[in-house]
Amino acid sequence: MSARDGVGGMGTLGRRPRFENSEFTVRIYPGSLAEGTIYCPISARKTTTAAEAIERVIERLQLDRTRCYVLAEVKEFGGEEWILNPSDCPVQRMMLWPRVALEHRPLSGGEDYRFLLRQKNLDGSIHYGGSLQMWLQVTEERRRMVERGLLPQPEAQGDHADLCCLPELNERSLLDNLRSRFRQEKIYTYVGSILIVINPFKFLPIYNPKYVKMYDNHTLGDLEPHIYAVADVAYHAMLQKERNQCIVISGESGSGKTQSTNFLIHHLTALSQKGFASGVEQIILGAGPVLEVSET
Numbered sequence: 001m002s003a004r005d006g007v008g009g010m011g012t013l014g015r016r017p018r019f020e021n022s023e024f025t026v027r028i029y030p031g032s033l034a035e036g037t038i039y040c041p042i043s044a045r046k047t048t049t050a051a052e053a054i055e056r057v058i059e060r061l062q063l064d065r066t067r068c069y070v071l072a073e074v075k076e077f078g079g080e081e082w083i084l085n086p087s088d089c090p091v092q093r094m095m096l097w098p099r100v101a102l103e104h105r106p107l108s109g110g111e112d113y114r115f116l117l118r119q120k121n122l123d124g125s126i127h128y129g130g131s132l133q134m135w136l137q138v139t140e141e142r143r144r145m146v147e148r149g150l151l152p153q154p155e156a157q158g159d160h161a162d163l164c165c166l167p168e169l170n171e172r173s174l175l176d177n178l179r180s181r182f183r184q185e186k187i188y189t190y191v192g193s194i195l196i197v198i199n200p201f202k203f204l205p206i207y208n209p210k211y212v213k214m215y216d217n218h219t220l221g222d223l224e225p226h227i228y229a230v231a232d233v234a235y236h237a238m239l240q241k242e243r244n245q246c247i248v249i250s251g252e253s254g255s256g257k258t259q260s261t262n263f264l265i266h267h268l269t270a271l272s273q274k275g276f277a278s279g280v281e282q283i284i285l286g287a288g289p290v291l292e293v294s295e296t
């Protein structure tokens with residue numbers, strides 16, 4: 001983003017009242033919606049809405065007007081995408097970004113602040129473009145080939161996604177299996193329908209919308225163990241049986257219970273809203289600290 005009315009560089013962004021009438025350049029990345037275009041710069045004011053910004057991108061890139069588009073904000077590479085409401089103002093979101101991001105300088109630790117243009121499907125879900133569709137297809141195809149014996153079982157790599165499948169069950173084989181998986185950044189392992197999580201204490205790019213979609217409506221154990229799979233099973237069991245479901249999270253202090261709860265809630269709200277942005281997730285997460293205080 002850059003101010004274009006001579007107000008100054010990024011260093012003056014803190015003085016907000018002066019920017020009421022300023023024009024900013026917002027970069028919007030269309031991805032596969034406009035092959036060959038890395039980003040589309042558009043002019044916007046503090047009060048320009050996402051709907052108006054999208055309209056300008058459609059105009060500039062001559063996109064198909066019969067489709068419905070949304071803006072998504074990302075803050076880290078491969079991370080979660082926050083869908084903006086049509087009335088949200090992208091410039092106001094950008095004012096919360098760190099200065100280096102506004103100056104388009106490289107960020108550290110996987111951070112990557114930008115706006116993506118996404119297509120919304122008729123059912124309200126977000127269309128993630130050909131690459132994801134293809135990736136899901138390949139994953140599904142590989143699973144079928146493994147089932148038919150045309151490809152080796154993943155266990156051939158030396159670890160078991162479910163400890164119940166260990167050929168020899170003792171403390172050593174169990175810990176070796178968990179260690180071997182953890183070294184491959186596979187922090188989740190099943191024991192039947194129980195999920196073991198080993199806290200990685202670092203960001204892993206396995207909680208983005210691609211994963212939400214991948215684990216949607218799958219039987220537990222079909223795919224690589226994941227907290228989203230547990231949330232998904234509970235969600236669909238609730239719909240089918242029309243009964244409350246309960247997920248018990250236990251572990252010692254600092255093991256990642258709060259973080260896991262956040263991932264569960266994220267997946268559940270994503271499933272129930274199918275890509276619609278809403279404050280429900282934030283409201284539920286906001287209740288967490290209050291509940292924790294009343295527990296202690």
Ligand SMILES: Nc1ncnc2c1ncn2[C@@H]1O[C@H](COP(=O)(O)OP(=O)(O)OP(=O)(O)O)[C@@H](O)[C@H]1O
Nearest residue numbers: 199200201202203252253254255256257258259260
């Ligand atoms: N899945 C994860 N991926 C990355 N980091 C994680 C994950 N789970 C936990 N962490 C890291 O571990 C830290 C501690 O996790 P968390 O606060 O969830 O633990 P807790 O079990 O709720 O602790 P307490 O019982 O003391 O409240 C987090 O701040 C985060 O940095």
